[in-house]
Amino acid sequence: MRxxxxxxxxxxxxxxxxxLVYLLGPLLIIFVYAFTTEERSFVWPPPxxxxxxxxxxxxRPDVTAAIVLSLQxxxxxxxxxxxxxxxxxxxxxxSRFFGRETISLLVILPIALPGIITGIALRSAFATFEIxxxxxxxxxxxxxxxxxxxYNNAVxxxxxxxxxxxxxxxxxxxxxxxxxxxxxxxNIATALLAGGMLAFALSFDEVIVxxxxxxxxxxxxxxxxxxxxxxRQRPVTNVVALFVxxxxxLPILAAFYLTRDGEHVAGAGK
Amino acid sequence: MRSSGGSxxxxxxxxRPGLPVLVMLTPPVLWLGIVYVGSLLTLLMQSFYxxxxxxxxxxxxxxxxxxxxxxxxxxxxxxxxxxxxxxxxTVADAIIxxxxxxxxxxxxxGHWKALFYLAVMLPLWSSYLxxxxxxxxxxxxxxxxxxxFETLHLTPLLDLVLAIPGVGGNSLSVSSIGTFLVFVYxxxxxxxxxxxxxxxxxxxxxxxxxxxxxxxxxxxxxxxxxxLAFPGIVAGSIFTFSLTLGDYIIPQIVGTSRLFIGQxxxxxxxxxxxxxxxxxFTVVPVVIMGIYLTIxxxxxxxxxx
Numbered sequence: 111m112r113x114x115x116x117x118x119x120x121x122x123x124x125x126x127x128x129x130l131v132y133l134l135g136p137l138l139i140i141f142v143y144a145f146t147t148e149e150r151s152f153v154w155p156p157p158x159x160x161x162x163x164x165x166x167x168x169x170r171p172d173v174t175a176a177i178v179l180s181l182q183x184x185x186x187x188x189x190x191x192x193x194x195x196x197x198x199x200x201x202x203x204x205s206r207f208f209g210r211e212t213i214s215l216l217v218i219l220p221i222a223l224p225g226i227i228t229g230i231a232l233r234s235a236f237a238t239f240e241i242x243x244x245x246x247x248x249x250x251x252x253x254x255x256x257x258x259x260x261y262n263n264a265v266x267x268x269x270x271x272x273x274x275x276x277x278x279x280x281x282x283x284x285x286x287x288x289x290x291x292x293x294x295x296x297n298i299a300t301a302l303l304a305g306g307m308l309a310f311a312l313s314f315d316e317v318i319v320x321x322x323x324x325x326x327x328x329x330x331x332x333x334x335x336x337x338x339x340x341x342r343q344r345p346v347t348n349v350v351a352l353f354v355x356x357x358x359x360l361p362i363l364a365a366f367y368l369t370r371d372g373e374h375v376a377g378a379g380k
Numbered sequence: 381m382r383s384s385g386g387s388x389x390x391x392x393x394x395x396r397p398g399l400p401v402l403v404m405l406t407p408p409v410l411w412l413g414i415v416y417v418g419s420l421l422t423l424l425m426q427s428f429y430x431x432x433x434x435x436x437x438x439x440x441x442x443x444x445x446x447x448x449x450x451x452x453x454x455x456x457x458x459x460x461x462x463x464x465x466x467x468x469x470t471v472a473d474a475i476i477x478x479x480x481x482x483x484x485x486x487x488x489x490g491h492w493k494a495l496f497y498l499a500v501m502l503p504l505w506s507s508y509l510x511x512x513x514x515x516x517x518x519x520x521x522x523x524x525x526x527x528x529f530e531t532l533h534l535t536p537l538l539d540l541v542l543a544i545p546g547v548g549g550n551s552l553s554v555s556s557i558g559t560f561l562v563f564v565y566x567x568x569x570x571x572x573x574x575x576x577x578x579x580x581x582x583x584x585x586x587x588x589x590x591x592x593x594x595x596x597x598x599x600x601x602x603x604x605x606x607x608l609a610f611p612g613i614v615a616g617s618i619f620t621f622s623l624t625l626g627d628y629i630i631p632q633i634v635g636t637s638r639l640f641i642g643q644x645x646x647x648x649x650x651x652x653x654x655x656x657x658x659x660x661f662t663v664v665p666v667v668i669m670g671i672y673l674t675i676x677x678x679x680x681x682x683x684x685x
Contacts, residue, residue: 118487125479130496132476133503133568136514139524143517152520154527194408201404213405216412222618223669224626226642227662230649231419234659238422254416257408286400308505315507317629321646334509338516338633347513354507362505366497 137355144352149345163345173350176333183245183329184313187252191309194253195260196302203268220255228255229322236323243325251319256309263305263369264298271297300368307361315358330354427659438655446656450664455644459664462641465556466624469563470571473620474613476564477571481612484572485579500576504569512633515562519553519634526552549636559635566630567623571616574681578612579605614681621672625665641665 118126144163146156167173195217202213220228232251241247271294279289317331324332330350337347430443449455484496503511518524529538542548542555549555582605590600628642639647641661648658676682 118483122479122483122487126483129476129480129568130499132565133480133499136511136518136565137503137506139517140510140514151522152517153522154517154524190411194411197404198408201401204401204404213409216409216417220412220416222622222673224622224642224665226626226628226645227420227423227666228416230645230658230662231423232415233649234426234655235419235422237655250415254412257412311505315505315509317509318627331507331509334507334513335629338509338513351507351510351513354510358505358507359502362498362501366494366501 140348140351140355143348144345146345146348149343151344163349166343167346167349167353170346172328172333173346176328176330179245179327180314180330183248183252184310186249187256187313188306188310190249190253191256191260192302192306195257195305195309196264196298198257199261199264199268203265217258217261221258225255225316225318226322229319232319233322243323243327245327247323247325248320248327248329251323252313252316255316255319256312259308259312260302260305263301263308267298267301304365304368307365311358311361315354423659423662426655427663429656431654431656436653446660447663449657450660455661458639458641458644461638462625463668465560465563465640466621468560469567469624470617470620472560472564473568473571474575474617477568477575477616478609478613481572481576481579481609485576500569500572503565504573508566509629511566512562512630515558515565515634516553519551519558519561521551521553523553553634554636556636559631562630562634563624563627567620570619570623571613574612574615575609576612578609578615582608611680614676614679618669618672618676618681622665622669625668 117123142156143152145159145161146153147158147160148156198213198217202210228251232247235241236243236247275293275297276289279293280286284292315331317329317335320329320332321335328336334347334350334354337350341347426438427446428442428444430439430441430446431437432439450459480496480500484493484500488496516523520526526535526538529535538552541557542550542552547556549558552558552561586604586608587600590604591597595603626642628640628646631640631643641664645658645661648654648661652658
């Protein structure tokens with residue numbers, strides 16, 4: 111009899127290993143290119159290694175301005191998404207009501223439909239209602255598709271939080287807000303934090319919707335896109351790419367540790 | 381006796397459970413309803429307008445002529461090319477994702493489990509443009525793949541593949557093969573995660589029962605594991621298919637000059653200033669995804685999300 115603890119068949123291990131190389135290889139290549147001495151083309155292997163492009167990138171005002179704008183947009187969009195996503199998750203997980211399916215569809219739609227549709231829809235709405243492009247038009251788009259990641263994380267945690275805890279709290283004389291503050295919030299806090307960090311990463315990286323809602327402003331992804339289409343200084347792009355990989359690595363690692371307990375154990379799925 | 385406003389409100393909420401749900405739902409539903417659905421409806425309305433050929437202005441009168449333009453050979457070609465690419469990418473992703481998801485769900489433990497998780501999450505959450513850029517580095521004429529082929533003395537083979545009309549091109553980074561490779565790479569994590577989730581939910585005792593009843597591993601796999609994992613694969617395909625349908629950046633940076641739906645939308649709303657045609661083009665992926673989601677729901681993919 112075969113048991114689950116047995117070793118995987120060889121071909122399966124090879125296929126999975128190949129898949130992992132395919133997944134991670136391209137990201138590792140970015141690291142190497144950030145140090146190359148080659149200025150104009152993508153020569154492989156790099157003719158030499160240097161650190162000077164980090165200094166050059168750091169002194170470019172367009173790069174730092176783009177980073178600052180991206181951080182600001184991501185921060186505001188994340189706060190909005192966390193409030194709206196948590197409210198929605200609390201309502202949906204708490205009861206069965208008419209239109210519950212519609213609500214989950216509504217939340218998932220902004221990422222289930224291609225980003226270009228969200229983008230052009232927002233743009234045509236801005237044009238129709240004569241709303242000028244600003245910081246807030248970018249935030250509007252970002253918050254809309256970030257709701258779903260907060261919602262997903264929160265809904266999963268709400269389902270695992272026993273309703274009897276809430277009932278016990280109420281029986282013991284706590285009012286609704288005390289119950290929320292001392293019982294519900296501690297239970298869902300790490301899920302919210304993880305959802306928030308993923309929303310932040312999602313917004314920090316978003317390019318398609320931003321193209322349509324940014325007007326003249328340049329977030330970091332828009333800066334990258336410009337460099338991809340009309341390259342000015344390749345090594346600076348390499349360094350920025352490395353920075354972006356590193357900047358997304360940390361929140362993911364943190365989100366992993368926050369939601370790790372119990373949720374990623376085999377068989378823990380519903 | 382309780383008297384604070386907060387607790388009285390809490391009591392009301394407790395006695396009428398429908399009320400807090402309503403209060404909690406109002407802000408997110410208003411936001412999504414106004415910002416998102418409102419914008420979608422504005423866009424839909426635009427698609428029934430038309431562009432005056434002489435003045436270049438949008439004529440706000442109801443007409444189906446813009447939709448008729450979608451059926452002209454040039455435009456229909458764009459739609460067909462995009463749908464075929466999306467289907468191929470989805471199939472390739474399903475094939476590559478399955479072994480990874482299977483190992484992660486059924487064999488990986490401890491550190492390996494963490495490694496698999498990070499190996500999927502890192503590319504998933506890494507910047508989309510950085511991933512595309514990395515592939516530009518890999519596929520470029522002086523890049524890694526060409527170097528690899530040269531080192532292995534396989535360059536003639538690569539040239540042979542690139543010479544195939546319709547898929548090849550001057551180099552990998554300006555061929556449909558290049559576009560395909562980047563699409564498959566960028567959406568792969570979206571396929572792995574739901575597949576893995578579905579595989580993790582396959583009860584171990586069903587697998588044991590199958591082998592106890594004499595089912596060989598291959599039979600157990602085909603008749604027990606695969607059918608139970610299928611909704612997860614369909615769930616993943618929603619993402620890979622939809623994301624390919626709408627993307628306009630990957631084919632712009634890696635690929636031939638032949639357009640995809642997203643590029644056509646972008647060009648129509650931007651340089652051409654033809655918002656109605658751009659809007660009509662976006663309705664195509666919406667309709668396709670509407671049909672796709674309906675079928676996926678029937679197949680149980682929504683429970684696997």
